[in-house]
Amino acid sequence: AQSVTQLDSQVPVFEEAPVELRCNYSSSVSVYLFWYVQYPNQGLQLLLKYLSGSTLVKGINGFEAEFNKSQTSFHLRKPSVHISDTAEYFCAVRGGSNYKLTFGKGTLLTVNP
């Protein structure tokens, strides 16, 4: 079984500031890791994913995440945020050949002017 912990339920930042949204996972098998974004009243949209290879993964809208196996983390970063990045962000894990995506509880990112 796998689980995901998103350490911050809310992260307020000012526009053009850098941001890091934290995600830790646990799994007894090798994992695939994902970040999804949910804008108000919309479904989830895939931001980026780690399957294998380079531990630094780049996604849409200038986001990137780094897979750290020793720390079992997959933190999401953006060097300079915009108002339009205000949304809820979900980290998710899929273990090995398991089809089931397990999600964290989400982090609400609020970008203020």
Next chain:
Amino acid sequence: GAGVSQSPSNKVTEKGKDVELRCDPISGHTALYWYRQSLGQGLEFLIYFQGNSAPDKSGLPSDRFSAERTGGSVSTLTIQRTQQEDSAVYLCASSLDFSGDLAFGSGTRLTVV
């Protein structure tokens, strides 16, 4: 092409009534998932369909919940004798196969009064 479509987008029902939520996956996607999103609780897996295989119903919270997928395409999630704790956003997702990226619908917001 068309994404995952869910209907209705909003549903208000009286406690004790039955409701049906519909999901139209992306054409050609063999895998279909239902998740429940409650405030501050992230996404909770409910049920998974893959082709003609028996569905994984391990996430259904009680026997009041059931789902079917007809002809390998449209899926219906049924909640019988609704309770107030059933109030949530119900999200449907589909993918090409068990390992593919999930595409989410915009969800059905269910309110039980």
